[in-house]
Amino acid sequence: MAGHNKWSQIKRKKGALDAKRSKIFTKLIKEITVAAKVGGPDPENNPRLRLAIQLSKAANMPKDNIERAIQKGEGTGGDFSDVTYEGYASNGVALFIECLTDNINRTVQNLRTIFNKGNGSLATNGSVEFLFDRKGVFVVKRNPEQPLDEEELTLELADGGAGEVEEDHITVYCAMEDFGAMQKKAEELQLDLENAELQRIPQTTVTVQDPEAVRRILRLLDALEDDDDVQKVYHNLELNEEVMAALE
Incomplete structure (x- = not known):
């Protein structure tokens, strides 16, 4: 049994x-x-x-x-049409949502329902967008058998437009307008990319200490990402180690 x-x-x-x-x-x-x-x-x-x-x-x-x-x-x-929506989860956490849809009325209604159930609210265009910077983000895979010369790599990527390199994870950030150049540079260097995409990076973050409030926010994020019309959801929630431990 x-x-x-x-x-x-x-x-x-x-x-x-x-x-x-x-x-x-x-x-x-x-x-x-x-x-x-x-x-x-x-x-x-x-x-x-x-x-x-x-x-x-x-x-x-x-x-x-x-x-x-x-x-x-x-x-x-x-x-399909590219459309974006903005809103707030509880505790003032800002959300920016990118969608691809063939029926905008359906998408709006679905999002409104998800926000209502998740104790959040849709906001007007422009209410949240200014809180995020649009950047290219490239994550390079590490290969123990072929270690990278990270100093040389950083210099090479700078030639492609990299504005910031986080060496701990080999995560490379660049301005949105340099994304194509960075793509080509990564291909020239034959880098094994784990991910490469345009993201919206929050300028500042919001920390929520109450674990139950964090759970509600995460459930809202999951529900939004689960919608077929939603491509990506960006937020400015900061999860510190103390809160993460409380969620386990």
């Missing part, structure tokens, strides 16, 4: 992982489709598409899925 229960737990866990992967694929396919529609099907001349393909490969998306998404972008493109 115990074995049966264990197998049931494994199946439930696998089902949850499969569902999560399916949602990740759905979001990536949308991004590839729109990128191909806006900038053309050739990734060499389309930085947004090149990045979307890189992220899809990193997520182990089958090549056929990527090619079909590009072909769809060459056609109607699925009539």
